[in-house]
Amino acid sequence: GQQLNQSPQSMFIQEGEDVSMNCTSSSIFNTWLWYKQEPGEGPVLLIALYKAGELTSNGRLTAQFGITRKDSFLNISASIPSDVGIYFCAGQAEYGQNFVFGPGTRLSVLP
Amino acid sequence: GAVVSQHPSWVICKSGTSVKIECRSLDFQATTMFWYRQFPKQSLMLMATSNEGSKATYEQGVEKDKFLINHASLTLSTLTVTSAHPEDSSFYICSAKRGSYNSPLHFGNGTRLTVT
Numbered sequence: 369g370q371q372l373n374q375s376p377q378s379m380f381i382q383e384g385e386d387v388s389m390n391c392t393s394s395s396i397f398n399t400w401l402w403y404k405q406e407p408g409e410g411p412v413l414l415i416a417l418y419k420a421g422e423l424t425s426n427g428r429l430t431a432q433f434g435i436t437r438k439d440s441f442l443n444i445s446a447s448i449p450s451d452v453g454i455y456f457c458a459g460q461a462e463y464g465q466n467f468v469f470g471p472g473t474r475l476s477v478l479p
Numbered sequence: 480g481a482v483v484s485q486h487p488s489w490v491i492c493k494s495g496t497s498v499k500i501e502c503r504s505l506d507f508q509a510t511t512m513f514w515y516r517q518f519p520k521q522s523l524m525l526m527a528t529s530n531e532g533s534k535a536t537y538e539q540g541v542e543k544d545k546f547l548i549n550h551a552s553l554t555l556s557t558l559t560v561t562s563a564h565p566e567d568s569s570f571y572i573c574s575a576k577r578g579s580y581n582s583p584l585h586f587g588n589g590t591r592l593t594v595t
Contacts, residue, residue, distance in 0.1 A: 399581040410485070410572045410586035411523070418581065456522065463580035466513070471522045 370395050370461055372470035380476045387444040389473045391457030399460040400440040401467065402431050406453045414455075415442070447477050480506050483575050485587025492563055492594055500558045500590045502573030508553035509575035513584065514546070517570045529556040563594040 373392050381387055391400070399418055403411035415426050417433035417440060424431055428445045440459070444451055454474050458467040482505040492498050502512055510531045515523040527548050528536040535548035545567075547559040556575075560567055570591055574584040 399583075401583050403586075408570075408589070408591070410483075410574075410589045413481075413583050413585060416583045458584070460581055466525060466528065467584060469523045474520075 370459070370468045372457055372459055372468055374455075374457055374470040374473050376473060377471070378474040378476070380478060381447055383447060383449060383477055383479050385447055387447055387451070387475060388441065389443075389455060389475075390439060390441045391459070391470050392439040393459060394438065395461055396437040397440075397459035397461050398437070398463060399467075400431070400433050401458040401460075402429075402440070402442050403456045403458065404453045405456060405472075411456055444475075447475075449477050449479060451475060452477050481577050481585040482506050483573065483585045483587040485573050485590055487590060488588060489591040490593070492592070494564055494594055495562055497559055497561045498563055498592060500560075500571055500573070500592075502556045502558070502575070502587050504554045504575045504577070504585075507575075507577045509556075509577060510553060511576050512550060512556040513574045513576075514548060514556075514558050515572045515574065517572060517589075523572065526558075560592065563592070565594045568592055568594045 402414045405411040415431040421435050422433040430443045432441045454472040456472045457470040484503045486501045512529040514526045526541045529548045529550040531550045537543045550556040572589040574586045
């Protein structure tokens, strides 16, 4: 079946640093979603991407839909302690299919 | 907008009893809701797709008689864990889709189930 890989699995960064993470697949996807999950809570939608090459920002977060349609990237600028959490990507290969979730990238921000 | 409420946020029950978890879309109608299970430090595992007015579609390996899903209205889906056992202890999360086929999923806050 379709699988998503996320890299890195986890990262420790200093407050103020920029963060980059990615999500890759062997299959083509039509839609990419990025979520953040904090402990004991449900995932919260950060950014949705619908077109190859699309670059979308949400505050300090920027995500891109890769032009090959097999990957997506999420960047966080000037990280702050509340950025701590697990970041999940999700992809939909065809309209109407269920979204597939990646394993997540665990972000820790050191003050 | 796109608020999904899940209740209860946590529940402790004895082995052999049943537990019902509710998922409500508060400010939109959701013809489709989804139920996930999440183990510690793992990703979301889709259990079933809940369709308003029809039977739920279960993922392979998920026992439909164990995890009963009812989607009686456009704003409410329920998951009942029947005859719960300690191995059913987990974090259960629902999500709802607002709009068209590629609309994003909006998640509830999850329910921590502990079976003693």
